[in-house]
Every structure is written in C-alpha cells, then in structure tokens.
Amino acid sequence: MTSAHVIASEVRAGTRRATDVLEDFLGRIEAHDGDVHAFNTVSAEQARAAAAAIDAAVDEGRDPGPLAGVPVAFKDNLCTRGVATTCSSRMLEGWQPPYDATVVQAMTAAGAVMIGKTNLDEFAMGSSTEHSAFGPTRNPYDLARVPGGSSGGSAAAVAAGFAPLALGSDTGGSIRQPASLCGIVGIKPTYGRVSRYGLVAFASSFDQIGPFATDVADAALALGVISGHDPVDSTSIPAAAPDFEAALARGVEGLRVGVVSELTGSRGNGAANGGPVLGDAAGEVLDGIDADVTERVLEAADALADAGATVGRVSVPAVTYGLTAYYLIAPAEASSNLARYDGTRYGLRVEGADVEEMNRLTRRAGFGDEVKARIMLGTFALSAGYYDAYYGKAQRVRMLTRRDFDAAYADFDVLLSPTSPCVAFRFGERADPMTMYRCDTCTIPSNLSGDPAMSVPFGTGAEDLPVGVQVMAPALGEEAMLTVAAALERAAPPLPKPPLARMSGSKGAGS
Amino acid sequence: MAATSQAATGAALSGWETVVGLEVHVELATDTKLFSAAPSRFGDEPNTNVTPVCLGLPGSLPVLNRRAVELAMAVGLALNCEIRPSVFHRKNYFYPDMPKDYQVSQYDQPICSDGWLDVPGGGRVGIERAHLEEDAGKTTHLGGADGRIHGAVGALVDYNRAGTPLLEIVSRPDIASAAEASAYVEELRAILLALGASDARLEEGSMRVDANISVRPVGSTDLRTRCEVKNLNSLRSLRNAIDFEARRHIGLYEAGEAPVQETRHWSTDGRTHSLRSKEEADDYRYFPEPDLVPLEPDPDWIERVRAAMPELPAALRERLCAQGADAADAQVIASRGLAPLVLDAVAAGADASRTVTHAVQNLALDGAELLEAAQLASLVQMETSGQLTATQAKAVLTHMCERAPDAAADPSAIAAELGYEAMDSGELEALVDQAIADNPEAWEKFCAGEAKVAGVFVGAVMKATRGQADGQAVTRLLAQRRDA
Numbered sequence: 001m002t003s004a005h006v007i008a009s010e011v012r013a014g015t016r017r018a019t020d021v022l023e024d025f026l027g028r029i030e031a032h033d034g035d036v037h038a039f040n041t042v043s044a045e046q047a048r049a050a051a052a053a054i055d056a057a058v059d060e061g062r063d064p065g066p067l068a069g070v071p072v073a074f075k076d077n078l079c080t081r082g083v084a085t086t087c088s089s090r091m092l093e094g095w096q097p098p099y100d101a102t103v104v105q106a107m108t109a110a111g112a113v114m115i116g117k118t119n120l121d122e123f124a125m126g127s128s129t130e131h132s133a134f135g136p137t138r139n140p141y142d143l144a145r146v147p148g149g150s151s152g153g154s155a156a157a158v159a160a161g162f163a164p165l166a167l168g169s170d171t172g173g174s175i176r177q178p179a180s181l182c183g184i185v186g187i188k189p190t191y192g193r194v195s196r197y198g199l200v201a202f203a204s205s206f207d208q209i210g211p212f213a214t215d216v217a218d219a220a221l222a223l224g225v226i227s228g229h230d231p232v233d234s235t236s237i238p239a240a241a242p243d244f245e246a247a248l249a250r251g252v253e254g255l256r257v258g259v260v261s262e263l264t265g266s267r268g269n270g271a272a273n274g275g276p277v278l279g280d281a282a283g284e285v286l287d288g289i290d291a292d293v294t295e296r297v298l299e300a301a302d303a304l305a306d307a308g309a310t311v312g313r314v315s316v317p318a319v320t321y322g323l324t325a326y327y328l329i330a331p332a333e334a335s336s337n338l339a340r341y342d343g344t345r346y347g348l349r350v351e352g353a354d355v356e357e358m359n360r361l362t363r364r365a366g367f368g369d370e371v372k373a374r375i376m377l378g379t380f381a382l383s384a385g386y387y388d389a390y391y392g393k394a395q396r397v398r399m400l401t402r403r404d405f406d407a408a409y410a411d412f413d414v415l416l417s418p419t420s421p422c423v424a425f426r427f428g429e430r431a432d433p434m435t436m437y438r439c440d441t442c443t444i445p446s447n448l449s450g451d452p453a454m455s456v457p458f459g460t461g462a463e464d465l466p467v468g469v470q471v472m473a474p475a476l477g478e479e480a481m482l483t484v485a486a487a488l489e490r491a492a493p494p495l496p497k498p499p500l501a502r503m504s505g506s507k508g509a510g511s
Numbered sequence: 512m513a514a515t516s517q518a519a520t521g522a523a524l525s526g527w528e529t530v531v532g533l534e535v536h537v538e539l540a541t542d543t544k545l546f547s548a549a550p551s552r553f554g555d556e557p558n559t560n561v562t563p564v565c566l567g568l569p570g571s572l573p574v575l576n577r578r579a580v581e582l583a584m585a586v587g588l589a590l591n592c593e594i595r596p597s598v599f600h601r602k603n604y605f606y607p608d609m610p611k612d613y614q615v616s617q618y619d620q621p622i623c624s625d626g627w628l629d630v631p632g633g634g635r636v637g638i639e640r641a642h643l644e645e646d647a648g649k650t651t652h653l654g655g656a657d658g659r660i661h662g663a664v665g666a667l668v669d670y671n672r673a674g675t676p677l678l679e680i681v682s683r684p685d686i687a688s689a690a691e692a693s694a695y696v697e698e699l700r701a702i703l704l705a706l707g708a709s710d711a712r713l714e715e716g717s718m719r720v721d722a723n724i725s726v727r728p729v730g731s732t733d734l735r736t737r738c739e740v741k742n743l744n745s746l747r748s749l750r751n752a753i754d755f756e757a758r759r760h761i762g763l764y765e766a767g768e769a770p771v772q773e774t775r776h777w778s779t780d781g782r783t784h785s786l787r788s789k790e791e792a793d794d795y796r797y798f799p800e801p802d803l804v805p806l807e808p809d810p811d812w813i814e815r816v817r818a819a820m821p822e823l824p825a826a827l828r829e830r831l832c833a834q835g836a837d838a839a840d841a842q843v844i845a846s847r848g849l850a851p852l853v854l855d856a857v858a859a860g861a862d863a864s865r866t867v868t869h870a871v872q873n874l875a876l877d878g879a880e881l882l883e884a885a886q887l888a889s890l891v892q893m894e895t896s897g898q899l900t901a902t903q904a905k906a907v908l909t910h911m912c913e914r915a916p917d918a919a920a921d922p923s924a925i926a927a928e929l930g931y932e933a934m935d936s937g938e939l940e941a942l943v944d945q946a947i948a949d950n951p952e953a954w955e956k957f958c959a960g961e962a963k964v965a966g967v968f969v970g971a972v973m974k975a976t977r978g979q980a981d982g983q984a985v986t987r988l989l990a991q992r993r994d995a
Contacts, residue, residue, distance in 0.1 A: 079570040092569065099563055101570060200569040205801035233572050234803050333801055336601050339612035340567045344668070355607050355666070382603070382796035391798060 004070045004164040004218040008111065011058065011069035018054035018069030022047055022113055025071045029116070029162045032500050037137050038147075038157035040076045042116040043083050047071065050113045065111035067225060072107055073157040073166040076117040077124055078209070079198035080104055083114070087200050088132035089122045091366030092347045101198020102233070103167055103209050103226045110225045115163050118153030122368045123338065124174055124202040126150050127439035130427060131370040139182060140498035141465055145424040148178030148439075151212070155182040158212045160500045165222050166212040171202050172326055173419075173443025175210045176455040180419035180468025183457045183495050185219040185485070186212045188443075190475050191450035192237035194223075195230030201337040203330035204235075206447040216456060216486045220244040223478065239476065247479035248486040252307050255484065258314030258412030259301050260472075262286055263442050265294050278302075278313055284320060288438050289421040292461030297418050300458045300469045303491035304416075304484065314412055318397065318404040319445040325397035326444045327437060328381045328390050334371075335378030341366060373433065401448040405474070414484050415472040417442050419455035423465035442470055452478045456485040459493045466495055527764075529757040530725045530734065531692050532684035535699060536677050537709040538646065538717040539582045545645045545676035546573030546615065557669035565674045567610030572802050575599075579676040580622070582708045583643050584808065584816045586678055587623025589702050589823055590638045596807040597622040597642070599800040604793050608648035608668050616644035616679075618797045622806065628682075629825065630698055631842055633691040637683030648673035678708070684723065684734060689750035689757075696720055696746060697846050701824040704848035704880075713744055720749055724756040726764070735760075736770050741786070742777045752777040759783070821851070830854055834863040844870045848880050855884030861891035873905050878912035882920065886911060890922040900981045903931045931979060939972070939980060943988045946971040958993050965989055 002021075010016035026044055033039055057064045074080060077087045079097035081104075086092045100108075108114065121131035129137040129152030137152040139145040140160040147156040151168025155178035158166050168175040170188035179186025187210040194209045201207060211222035227241030259278060266280040278301055305311040343349035343362030350365050352358035367375070381390035408415060421441055430436045446453035452475070455468035469488060473481035544551045547564035563571040584594050600618035621642035628636050649672050654664035680699065686692045700718065703711040711718040725737040740756055743749045760770050775783040822830075827850035831841040834857055844850050844867070853870045857863045866887065874882075890911065894904040907925045914920040926932075946968040947954045953967045969985045 079568075085569070087569075095569075097563075097568065097570065099568075099570075197572050198570040201802075203801075232574055234574050235801075332798060336603050336613050336796070336798070339603060339605065340569070340610065342605060342607070342612055344607045345566060345610065346568065356605075359605055379796065382798055384794045384796075387796075387798075 002164065003215060004067065004213065004221060007070050007164060008066060008068045008221075011054065011111075012063060014058050016069070018051040018058075018064075018113060019048065021069050022051040022071055022115070025115060025161075025163055028160070032160060033162060035138060035143055036140055036156050036160050036162075036500065037135060038118050038153045038160060038162055039073070039116040040086055040088060040119050040134055040153070041084050043080075043114055046083065047113050047115050050108065054111055054113065065109065066221060067107060067165070068111035070112045070165055071115040071163045072112040072222075073116055073118045073154055073163040074104060074114060075120055075151050075154050075166070075168045077120060077169060077200040077202075078104055078117075078167060079200065080114065080117065083117065085117065085200065086134075087123045088120045088129075088134055089366065089368070089371070090133045090348055091341045091362075092200075093133075095347050097198070099198065102195035102230050104198065106226050106228075107167070107222075112165070112225075116157075118151070118157050118166060118168075120153055120168075120174075121150035122371050123200070123334070124150040124169055124171055124207075125334070125370050125374055127173070127177055127436055128425075128427075128430065129153060131368055133368055136427065139424045140500040141183065141424060142463070145426050145465070146181065148181035148420065148424065150174040150178075151186075152178045154212050155179050155184060155186065158182070158184050158214060159498050164214065165218060167209055167222070167226070168212055169199055169202075169207055169209050170443075170447070171206045171208075171330060172447050173440040175212065176443050176453060176468070176470060177420045177439055179212055179455040180457075180466065180470075181424040183466030183468075183498065184212055184214055185216050185454065185456055185489075186210065187219050187223055187454040187478075188446060188452060189223060189227065189478060190237070190452045191447075192235050193241070193452070193476070193478070194226050195228075195233040195236050197230055197233045201333075203333040204337060205333060206326075206330060208447075210454075216482060216489045217245065217248055219454070220248060220482050237476070242479055244478060244482055247482040250483045252304055252309040252484055252487045255304075255309045255414065255480065256412045257301065257304050257309045257311045257484065258408055258415045259297065259311065260319065260408075260415050260417040261313050261315045262317065262319050263289065263417035264297050265289065265291075267295065267298050278311065281313065283315055284317075286320060286441055288441065289418055290423070290461065293418045293421060293423070293467050296459045296461065296467040297416060297469050300488055300491075301416055304487060307487050307491065309484070309487075312412070314408045314415065316404045316408050316415070316445070318401040321397045322401060322444040322448055323437060323441055325394040325401070326440070326448060327377070328394035329398065331374040331378030332381045332391050333378065335375045335382065338367075338371065338375055370433075398448045401445055402450075405445070405449045405451060409474040413473070413480050414477070417470045417472070419443060419468035419470040423461045423463065423467060446472050449475075451475050452481055454481060454485055456488050457492060457495050458488055460495065464496065526729055527726045527757070527761050528729050529688055529753065530684050530727060530737075531686035531688075531753055532723040532737075533682045533686065533692060533695060534721040534723070534739075535680045535682075535696065536719040536721075537680070537703055537711055539579050539676040539678055540707060540709050541576055541578045541582065541676055543576060543578075544674035545576050545579050545643065547674055549674065551675045553671070555671060557667070557671060560671040561673070565610060565670055567612075573615060573800075575803060575806065576676060579643060580806065580808065581816050582676075582706070583622050583641065583678050584813060585706045585820055586680070586703065586708050587626065587641050588813075588817050588820065589706060590623065590626040590628055590641065590680070592623035592626030592638055592641060594622060594808060594813050595624060596620065596805060598805050599643075599803045600797045601800050603796045606647065607666065608650045608670070608673065610648065610670060610673050614645060614647070615800050615803070617642035622808075628695065628698060628702075630686075630691055630694045631825075631828070631838075633694050634685065634687070636685040636691075636695055639681045639683050641678055641680040644677050644679060646672050646675040646677050684725070684737075689753040692722065692753055693746045693750050696749065698824065701846045701848065705821055705824055705827070705850075707821075713746065716744070719744075722749060722753055722756075724753055724760070725770075726757050726760045736772050738770055738772065738783070739774045740777050740783050741774060748777050751781060752783060755781065756783055824850065827851065827854065831867070834867070836863075836867045840867055840871050847874065849874060852880070852882055852884050852887060856887040856891065859885055859888035861888040862895050865891050865895060869904070869908060873908050874912070876909065876912040878915045881915035882911060883916060886915075886920055886922055893922060893926065897981060897984065899926060899931055900979070902978065903929070907931070939984060940988060942972050942975050942980070943968065943985060943992070945975075947989075947992065957989065
C-alpha cells in the first residue's frame with residue numbers, strides 16, 4: 001500500500017496523476033468491498049471530478065495541498081454536500097446534506113479526494129458495526145470477525161487498502177477500538193481540537209473526529225489538516241494546531257510513561273514476573289482484559305524503556321467507574337440529540353393520523369434496537385426524580401476521572417494501556433449488550449476526561465490477530481502522544497498484512 | 512381605563528386581594544438569530560430565513576449571538592438585576608415547529624436575576640429573573656377553520672421565526688391589581704423601546720405576556736394556588752383576564768371550593784378556559800446544553816454595556832415634567848419612546864408646551880420615533896412664529912412622520928409642498944374687511960360685545976383661504992377694528 005505521504009508528494013511533484021491514484025483504489029474497492037462492506041456509498045463520479053481538478057491544478061503550477069490526490073474515506077456520519085449521509089440508519093437513508101462538515105472542507109481544501117462514505121454502527125452506537133442498518137462490515141484480517149466499531153467501515157477501508165486515509169468519530173472509543181482490531185493507527189484528538197460542525201451528533205460532550213491511517217506519520221499529517229479553531233463550533237478550542245509531524249522524530253528519552261494499573265494486569269497467568277521494567281499491578285485490575293493483549297502492552301512499555309523513556313506503573317482509580325458513567329451521560333445526550341428525527345423535516349416519514357402518531361411510527365420504523373435502547377436509557381436517566389441519582393452522579397464521576405488523570409499526569413507525560421480488551425471477535429460473539437459495552441472499558445476514560453488518546457498496532461495476539469496499544473496524553477498533549485506512538489511503531493514486531501491487502505485484485509495499488 | 516378597571520376589581524374583591532406575577536417574553540431586536548447567522552426578520556417568504564442550524568439539520572451546531580447577550584444584559588441592568596454567569600440548558604419536548612425537538616433556554620442559571628421595577632402609579636415589583644432562549648417556528652393548520660388544529664387535514668411549518676432570540680422576564684408575585692399589571696407592562700415596554708432591545712408589540716407577538724394569578728384574603732401574606740393565563744395579546748385582555756380570573760378564584764373559595772393549578776387560555780368570549788393541568792405537565796428533562804459553553808460576561812463587558820445605555824423612561828419623565836409636562840403627558844410620551852425627541856427638540860429651542868402637546872396629541876403615529884429633534888424643533892418654531900397654523904402644523908407633522916428619517920421630512924419643504932405660506936398681513940386684513948362688509952348685522956352684534964359671533968368672520972376668512980388663515984390672527988384683527 002502506498003502511504004498518503006508518498007501519494008501526496010508524487011502528485012505534487014507531477015510524477016503521478018491523482019486520477020491514476022484514484023482508479024487504483026477504486027479498483028481495489030470494486031474487487032474486494034463486496035466481501036468487506038466497508039462502504040455505504042462509493043462516490044466514484046465526484047471523486048473522478050475532484051481528482052481531475054487536482055491534476056489540472058498541478059498542470060497549472062498550483063499546489064493542491066499537503067494531501068494532494070490522496071483518496072480519503074469519510075465515516076457516514078460526516079455531512080457531505082450532495083452525497084448521502086445516512087449514519088447507517090433507515091432514518092436517514094438517502095438524506096443528502098446541503099453542506100459539508102468542517103473536516104470535509106478541510107480535507108478537500110488540502111487536496112484530498114473523497115472516495116466514499118463508510119459503514120458504522122447506527123448513529124455510532126456500537127463496537128462492531130453489527131448495529132448498522134445496512135449490514136455489518138467485515139474485518140479484512142478475517143472476514144468472519146468484526147472490524148470493531150462504531151467506525152468499523154473507516155478502519156476496514158484503510159486496513160483493506162481501499163483508501164490510505166479515513167476519518168471517523170470517537171465517542172467512547174469508536175476510532176481507537178476499530179483501529180486496534182484492524183491493525184492500523186487511529187487517533188481521538190483532544191475534545192475541541194477538531195471541529196464537530198457537520199458531524200451528526202451522538203453524544204455531543206464526547207464526540208470527537210479523528211483520522212485512521214496505516215502509519216503514525218500519515219495519521220499525524222491528517223490530524224494537522226483537520227485541527228484548528230472553527231468559529232461555528234462553540235466547543236472548538238481557540239488554538240492553532242502545532243506541527244504534529246515534527247513530534248514524530250523526537251526521541252522518547254526522558255519522557256515519563258505510566259502504565260495504567262487498573263487496565264493492565266501482571267505478566268502471564270498471575271505469576272509474579274513483572275518483567276524487566278515494570279512490577280506487578282497493585283490494587284484493582286478490571287476483569288475481562290485478555291492476557292495476550294496485556295502481554296503486548298507490557299512489551300510495548302519495555303520497548304519504550306529500551307528507547308530511553310522512564311516507565312512506571314500508575315493508578316487512575318476512577319477508570320473503573322468509567323463505563324457506568326459513560327453509559328448514563330452518553331445515552332442522556334443521545335436521547336436529546338436524536339429527538340429531531342421525527343419525520344417532520346428530513347429523512348424517513350411514516351404517516352400517521354396526527355403529528356404524535358407520525359412521530360411515533362417514524363421513530364419506531366427508523367431506529368434499530370440498539371438506538372432505541374439507548375434513547376430509552378438516556379430518557380430515563382434525565383427524568384424528573386432520577387436526574388440526580390443517574391445523570392448527576394455520572395457527571396460527578398466524570399469530574400473525578402479528570403481529577404485522577406490530572407494526578408497521574410503530574411508524574412507522567414503519557415499513559416499506556418490496551419486499546420481493546422481483546423482482539424477482533426467473531427460476529428454474534430458479543431450479542432449481549434453488557435459484553436459489547438465492555439469493549440470500551442479502556443477507551444472511555446479519555447472521552448470522559450476529553451484528553452487525546454490513540455491506538456497504535458503492537459504485534460498480534462490470539463489467532464495472529466492485531467493488538468493495539470493505547471497511548472493517552474493530557475489535554476492538547478498530542479505531540480508527546482505522537483512521539484511515543486512513533487517510537488512504538490519503530491519498535492513493534494512486523495504486522496502481517498491482512499489477506500485482502502495482499503491480494504492483487506486491483507491494477508496494482510502501488511505496493 | 513385603568514382606573515375603571517381597578518374600581519371594578521375593588522368592588523368585586525371585598526375582603527380579597529389579587530396577586531399577580533407576570534412572565535413577559537420579548538423578541539430581542541437583533542439582526543440575526545440567537546444561534547445562527549440567519550436574518551431575524553419577519554414577513555419574508557416562509558422558510559427563507561433559515562440555515563442548517565435553524566432547521567436543526569443533523570450535524571449543525573449553535574453559536575451564541577453576542578448582540579443578543581448585550582441586549583439581555585442592558586435590559587437586566589435597566590431592571591436593576593445582577594448580571595451573573597449563566598448556562599444554557601436543553602428543554603426537551605416534541606413539537607413540529609421546534610426544529611431540534613428541544614428548546615435551548617437558560618434554566619437554573621439565568622443571565623439576569625434579582626432586580627426590580629418601579630411601576631408608575633404603583634409599587635415596586637421584584638424581578639425574579641430574565642433569561643435568554645430561542646423561539647420556535649410557526650405552524651399553520653390546513654383545512655381547519657382559520658388555521659386552527661380542529662378539523663385540519665395537514666399542517667405547514669414556517670421556520671423563519673425558529674431561533675429568534677427571546678428574553679423571558681419573570682416578575683415576582685408583587686403585582687396587586689389589573690391596573691398595576693397593565694402599568695408594569697407599559698413601563699417595561701417603555702424601557703425596552705428606550706434600550707432598542709425590542710419593538711415590544713403585544714398585538715404582533717414581539718411581546719407576549721403570561722399572567723400567574725391567585726387571590727388571598729386581605730392581610731394574608733400566603734400565596735394560594737395560581738393559574739397561568741396565556742393568549743393575552745393586548746393590555747386590555749391582560750386587565751380583563753386578571754379581573755375575570757380573580758373573580759373566578761374568589762367565587763370558588765367562597766363556595767367552599769378551590770382553584771386547581773393549571774394553564775388557562777384567555778378567549779375572545781371574555782373568559783379563561785382550562786388548557787391543561789400542571790399535574791399532567793411534561794417532564795422536560797432539562798440538562799446543560801453540551802454544544803454551548805457557559806456564558807461568563809466579564810465585568811468590563813458589563814460596564815461597557817451599562818455605559819452605552821440611554822437614559823431610561825423614569826428619568827426622562829422626570830425631565831419632561833421639569834419642562835412643564837404633567838405626569839400623564841410625560842407617561843404617554845415616554846411610553847411611546849418619544850421622550851428623547853421631545854427633550855432634544857426643546858433643547859433646540861422649541862416651545863416646550865407646544866412640543867409636549869404635539870407629542871401627546873399628534874404623534875401616536877408610525878415613524879414618530881424616527882423624527883429628527885431638529886426638524887421637530889423647527890416645525891414648532893414655524894408654528895409659534897405664526898408661519899403655520901395649529902392645523903397646518905399637525906398636517907405637516909403627519910407628513911414628516913411618513914417620511915422620517917429621510918431628509919425630505921424637513922418641515923419647511925413640506926409646508927411649501929402643501930402650499931402653506933404664511934398669509935401676507937395686508938392680504939389677511941383685506942379679507943377681514945371684506946368679511947365685515949359682507950356681514951354688517953353680525954358686525955354690529957360683535958361690536959356690541961357678542962364675542963361668539965366672531966366665528967362668522969373667522970369662518971368666512973377660512974372659507975376664502977381654504978383653511979390656510981391663522982384663526983388667532985383673524986380674531987386679533989377683528990378686535991383691532993372693533994376697538995379702533
């Protein structure tokens with residue numbers, strides 16, 4: 001696979017045509033997306049016009065930008081003018097927004113070419129894409145397994161070589177967990193770093209857009225393009241984006257790396273062999289985190305120590321309450337955010353005898369079971385008489401989480417943990433909602449705190465499937481996070497390419 | 512009117528007193544909406560003043576209108592409120608003209624709180640709070656009579672109004688009569704006009720008043736069960752609804768019953784009708800709006816707003832009275848927002864008494880508030896110098912209001928256009944002499960002291976000049992000839 005960096009530099013130099021790049025990737029999609037189902041929409045015609053415009057710009061001596069001619073896939077909850085934006089829901093099937101999301105504008109202004117819209121769990125609610133109304137996406141490493149979610153389509157598209165870059169959204173881990181399961185890099189930036197304007201809201205106080213890429217450098221490149229203040233998002237941070245790519249070459253010497261004890265147990269079968277650097281985990285360790293995953297995280301910590309970082313264990317006690325708090329606040333916000341899908345203005349309408357019946361029938365037909373469950377949960381959590389006990393208490397846990405992270409960052413520059421408690425699982429294996437929700441155990445705390453976090457591949461676990469290590473940093477600490485991620489990438493054992501990406505079903509996508 | 516109403520209430524209420532608190536919604540006079548850049552303007556084609564934000568399109572986000580905040584702060588300061596850090600909440604309920612099916616409103620942390628308003632001719636009314644919120648769109652039902660829901664076969668929604676900024680001003684239950692409630696609203700309206708915060712028109716809905724009404728035995732300080740009355744689109748409805756509702760409550764208590772807390776609708780039949788009881792009220796599931804950040808105006812900003820505020824109606828009335836206006840005239844002038852115009856015109860040399868008279872009698876007109884003080888002053892000067900008669904001055908004033916604030920509203924230009932030229936005194940004398948010659952009998956009576964027959968001569972001169980002569984000048988000439 002060709003990286004976004006290589007494509008952009010070749011297209012800018014005039015040694016490669018954006019239209020040729022695009023046809024290579026369209027060919028791969030044509031050949032393999034029938035198996036993977038990463039895309040809800042492949043916008044080939046618009047993409048061909050955009051690529052031709054990039055080539056014309058190069059011919060005229062103009063620089064199309066740092067992503068010149070790079071095909072990019074957008075999660076289907078990012079508004080794209082005139083191109084269907086469905087959130088993988090019957091409710092918005094065929095809906096064409098009259099405007100582009102700010103990130104879509106930023107990517108195309110930088111020369112990227114939208115190649116299509118990717119599948120997700122309906123309204124981004126899920127961890128496997130099994131909740132898509134249009135059928136699940138399959139993991140390119142094993143078509144019998146999930147790609148993770150909710151941004152499973154974006155992760156699978158990049159892993160399968162359908163696009164060198166994709167954007168997703170992360171509310172409780174929806175970028176990092178699928179990146180981990182698909183063996184690629186995924187970043188959830190600091191809340192407010194990237195504009196949410198044009199991202200169809202799930203839980204507004206958590207939602208954050210970020211990139212998927214095959215390597216840390218490409219992810220940093222895309223992050224730089226989409227970061228920055230946006231006056232139409234009131235929660236956007238009024239700070240210019242730093243030079244993220246400059247952070248990649250910095251060594252980790254002297255950086256203090258803390259391994260989160262609650263999320264990272266001891267090495268091997270409880271035996272007291274903390275390894276060369278770390279001691280055993282003291283105190284509570286959350287259940288359900290697989291040993292192969294823990295092992296890779298501890299190896300990653302060792303690798304950083306070898307590279308000159310100071311590594312130690314750190315306790316962040318509030319993370320053990322994260323899941324509970326998240327599953328009250330996020331559904332509460334969702335119950336309000338999704339009220340607008342009532343059949344009046346856009347999307348699905350099921351006629352009724354009066355307005356109330358139209359609302360009811362539309363929502364009954366338009367939303368899937370998981371969405372309905374979360375709307376009910378959130379409505380309950382906000383109800384008079386229950387607000388303090390549920391929503392109010394969850395907000396206090398959120399404060400506590402921030403406080404505990406702040407305490408941890410007093411001693412450490414970045415924190416390490418697993419991204420996902422397990423490698424990619426089989427379809428139907430986590431059908432019970434609580435089992436599915438536990439996929440987000442390690443990722444949710446960073447959404448509660450609003451801090452940046454990313455997943456970087458580090459070896460494989462059971463069935464030779466990819467494992468991702470999560471690197472977390474304090475608010476606006478993306479640079480240190482990227483420095484550590486780049487070091488992990490250099491130290492990681494080679495990851496086998498997914499079988500699909502090794503196939504030559506295309507006209508040769510450069511690799 | 513107010514006095515009559517109060518008397519009626521007093522008679523009906525022996526042993527009881529009325530307790531009223533008012534919730535007043537005003538549309539703030541901003542160019543754009545509370546959370547979007549769409550024009551905040553009425554009368555345009557339906558659904559043209561909308562953006563993705565106004566329509567609640569997926570992915571759209573609100574951005575708070577700075578001007579709306581400044582107007583809210585100005586109103587709060589005028590009402591002696593504290594300006595505090597505030598938070599927007601979402602009020603969740605399904606309604607087709609609410610684009611997001613929630614309303615963004617300030618809930619337990621409003622921008623203005625704990626103020627008061629002195630009501631002219633009444634007492635001091637506490638202001639509990641004033642908070643910002645967004646308005647909804649407008650639904651028209653098709654097929655039912657007069658756009659009403661009953662019998663309708665469908666509905667059309669216009670979102671032009673959706674998202675326009677509202678300030679809800681909530682008084683404490685300190686109002687003791689229909690007359691005081693009416694005076695409170697009039698004074699509030701005068702303040703809003705003075706600040707340019709709203710055009711505050713009850714009839715057109717840019718000011719909407721809901722009244723919370725209860726009664727209690729005279730001397731009691733308890734608050735009894737209240738009813739909230741809606742659809743009060745004039746001061747008259749407000750007064751009548753309060754009187755009706757107070758009598759209804761007293762009737763219930765005196766019959767051994769009690770009113771239930773509920774929302775009632777003031778109807779054209781002169782009665783209130785039950786809408787819904789609070790027991791069945793919706794649970795709005797308020798929670799902090801996560802798409803907005805808390806609003807924390809810094810002291811400098813508040814002081815800049817305060818410094819930019821114009822003189823308020825109470826102070827203006829005081830200055831009008833100092834110019835010789837009586838309290839009632841001062842009240843009328845201030846409530847029309849004309850006090851600065853009048854005071855400036857007087858300062859520019861216009862006769863105070865004539866200026867006040869014009870403002871009270873001849874300026875209940877659209878456009879009056881747009882007049883230039885200098886132009887009003889020169890009109891009054893033209894009149895007092897005899898260039899225009901009182902009747903002519905009134906006519907010129909009407910034309911000035913139609914043209915204001917255009918330069919074409921200049922009174923001498925208008926007077927010339929209308930052919931109002933001061934009568935040459937020789938010409939007028941000739942006409943007076945002609946009138947005397949034509950009416951010898953009347954002249955004898957006039958000379959014998961029958962002053963009222965002067966009308967015969969004035970009428971004749973007016974007829975000859977098609978009303979352009981100065982009646983006082985004619986009377987003066989008649990007296991000169993009689994006494995000569």
